[in-house]
Amino acid sequence: MKQASKNLLEGVVTFAVGLVLWLFTEGVEISVFTLTKVGVALMCVGGVLLALGLFQSARGANAVRHG
Secondary structure, eight states: OOHHHHHHHHHHHHHHHHHHHHHHOTTOBOSSOBHHHHHHHHHHHHHHHHHHHHHHHHHHHHOOOOO
16 A cells, blocks of 8 residues: 555544544543543644645646656
């Protein structure tokens, strides 16, 4: 699997898990943090992975190969 595809897949899964936590765990608290804040953090990480995967896909399609 190419690195761009891997980053896109990981980004989508991470974002989806974060979204589920953010939407459905409002009243749940663990001793150190709330699960809604963990969901927001996971959505941010997933968004970065998605952006990186899109960048790698675009760059890989437009890259000039020598040799």
